[in-house]
Amino acid sequence: MRWALDWPPPPRLTDPDEIALARKVGQLILVGYRGVGPDAPWAQQTRRDLAAGRIGGVLLHDYNFHTPDELSQLTAALAPPGATPRPLIAIDQEGGRVSRLAARNGFSGFPAPARVAAAHSPAQARALYQQMACELRRYGVTLNLAPVVDLNLNPNSPIIGRWGRSFGADARSVVRYAQAFVQGHRDAGVLTALKHFPGHGTACGDTHKGAVNASADWRAEELRPYRLLTQANTVDLVMTAHVFVSELDPDAPASLSARVIEGRLRHEIGFDGVVITDDLQMVVAVESYANTPQQAALAALAAGNDLVLLSNFFAFDRHLPARIARRVVQAVRSGVLSVARIDQAFARVAALKQRLNGANTACSL
Numbered sequence: 001m002r003w004a005l006d007w008p009p010p011p012r013l014t015d016p017d018e019i020a021l022a023r024k025v026g027q028l029i030l031v032g033y034r035g036v037g038p039d040a041p042w043a044q045q046t047r048r049d050l051a052a053g054r055i056g057g058v059l060l061h062d063y064n065f066h067t068p069d070e071l072s073q074l075t076a077a078l079a080p081p082g083a084t085p086r087p088l089i090a091i092d093q094e095g096g097r098v099s100r101l102a103a104r105n106g107f108s109g110f111p112a113p114a115r116v117a118a119a120h121s122p123a124q125a126r127a128l129y130q131q132m133a134c135e136l137r138r139y140g141v142t143l144n145l146a147p148v149v150d151l152n153l154n155p156n157s158p159i160i161g162r163w164g165r166s167f168g169a170d171a172r173s174v175v176r177y178a179q180a181f182v183q184g185h186r187d188a189g190v191l192t193a194l195k196h197f198p199g200h201g202t203a204c205g206d207t208h209k210g211a212v213n214a215s216a217d218w219r220a221e222e223l224r225p226y227r228l229l230t231q232a233n234t235v236d237l238v239m240t241a242h243v244f245v246s247e248l249d250p251d252a253p254a255s256l257s258a259r260v261i262e263g264r265l266r267h268e269i270g271f272d273g274v275v276i277t278d279d280l281q282m283v284v285a286v287e288s289y290a291n292t293p294q295q296a297a298l299a300a301l302a303a304g305n306d307l308v309l310l311s312n313f314f315a316f317d318r319h320l321p322a323r324i325a326r327r328v329v330q331a332v333r334s335g336v337l338s339v340a341r342i343d344q345a346f347a348r349v350a351a352l353k354q355r356l357n358g359a360n361t362a363c364s365l
Contacts, residue, residue: 009319010326021332021339022325023053024346028301029321030090030276032059032311037070038077045318047078050087055321056349057088057143059311062100068107068139075140086353088191090143090309093136097163098146101135108135113148113177114164122176129184134363136190142356143191145239145276147181149174149225150201154217160201169201171224175232178225182234189361191352193276196241197265198223198254203243215246223264230271236352237274238265240305242285252303255280256289256296261304274348276307281314293320294327301328302337306345 013019026049033042043064049055058078065071079087091100096112103109110132116125136144151174152166160166167177178194185192199222203214229235240255248264249257255277265271280286280296290296297308312320331337 007317007319010323013326013329018329018333021329021342024342025325025328026054026321027056027085027349028307028342028345029055029297029324030057030059030088030307030309031055031321032061032064032313033318034063034313034316036064036066038074040064042316042318043074043077049321050078051083053085054325055087056085056307056353057090059145059309060089060091060100060141061311061313062102062105066105068105071101071139079140079142085350086142086356088143088353089141090145091136091141092145093132093141094146094148094165095132096165098165101139108132112164113167114152117167117173117177122180125177125180126184126187129181130187130362131184133185133188133190134361136185137188137361137363141190143193143237144185145193145195147178147192147194148196149178149194149229150196150199151219151222151225153202153219153222157201157203160203166201171221171228174225175228178229179232179234182229182236187362189356189363191236191356193237193239194226194229194235195239196243196278197226197238197275198241198243198245198248198260200241200243212242213244213246215244218243218245218247220247223269226265226271227269230269235271235273236355237276237307238271239276239278239309242278242282252289253285255285255305256299256303258303266304272348274306274352275304277305277309279309279311281310281312292323293317294324297324298327298331298337301341301345302331306348 033046035042095110101107148165150160150166152169155161167174182192202217203212242253242255249259254260277300285296300308
């Protein structure tokens with residue numbers, strides 16, 4: 001894919017009802033950008049989009065900052081005190097190899113989940129993850145896209161098992177450590193997202209590199225952590241995976257499947273909170289099942305996701321949120337998507353953000 005800095009903006013919406021709908025759609029978009037620090041042009045563009053409500057949050061990567069001070073300055077610029085609606089400032093901080101706040105850049109280092117489960121009790125893990133969450137909060141992060149609750153049923157998995165991202169193969173043990181992770185973050189007032197629904201632990205492929213068909217190896221047991229954690233009210237968000245499981249839906253990956261999201265996660269498991277996609281600009285979502293990121297976003301919302309996540313890394317487009325909003329408005333106008341689906345997602349995201357406003361913290365900041 002090529003960089004797209006010079007793509008023209010889409011035509012402006014002029015109808016008042018469509019403009020109001022586009023503002024709601026904006027709150028369902030969590031997007032990243034390229035550039036380092038708060039003064040980078042695309043950081044400034046993102047700040048304007050957040051302030052105007054054209055996006056609901058931002059995904060930060062370690063290429064957006066190099067030092068703790070730089071991260072603090074960046075989040076303060078993106079989400080100044082009193083900003084309304086309050087934006088979600090999201091990052092992936094699992095520990096181990098998936099640590100955007102890395103020790104080499106002056107942040108605290110945290111072990112991979114597999115090491116935590118091997119060396120710590122759940123109580124010790126909760127204390128450890130509270131430290132992690134307090135560091136995130138100190139630097140202005142409000143949403144950690146973790147923990148991984150995939151079962152380590154394939155130790156040779158190139159993206160889960162080999163990286164030590166799973167707490168283990170036993171569902172109940174994974175649940176105990178996931179609860180420690182979530183509760184430690186709740187102690188600090190930071191939201192979390194369980195991933196990767198409906199299970200990535202048996203998959204032999206990497207969804208960052210292409211479509212992953214897990215049909216031959218996927219097991220129903222991989223749903224168990226979500227069921228148990230939902231029953232225990234220990235879920236803030238759930239992230240859907242770009243994996244194909246024909247037993248669940250023979251026609252679409254889980255992230256774009258109403259059968260998986262509405263059927264399994266909502267109705268069977270009983271989760272009624274915010275569902276967020278994995279990065280829709282991964283090749284599986286865009287190239288295999290949609291022609292453009294905005295089409296992928298539309299398909300994701302129609303399937304039951306409430307937040308669409310786009311790294312905006314592979315082919316940066318500063319007008320991407322406007323393109324998504326316009327595409328969704330067109331779909332509503334033509335009857336492809338209902339206003340009720342947008343209102344439902346908007347209400348869930350608004351309720352999630354309200355929890356941030358009233359969050360208490362055990363951190364010494």
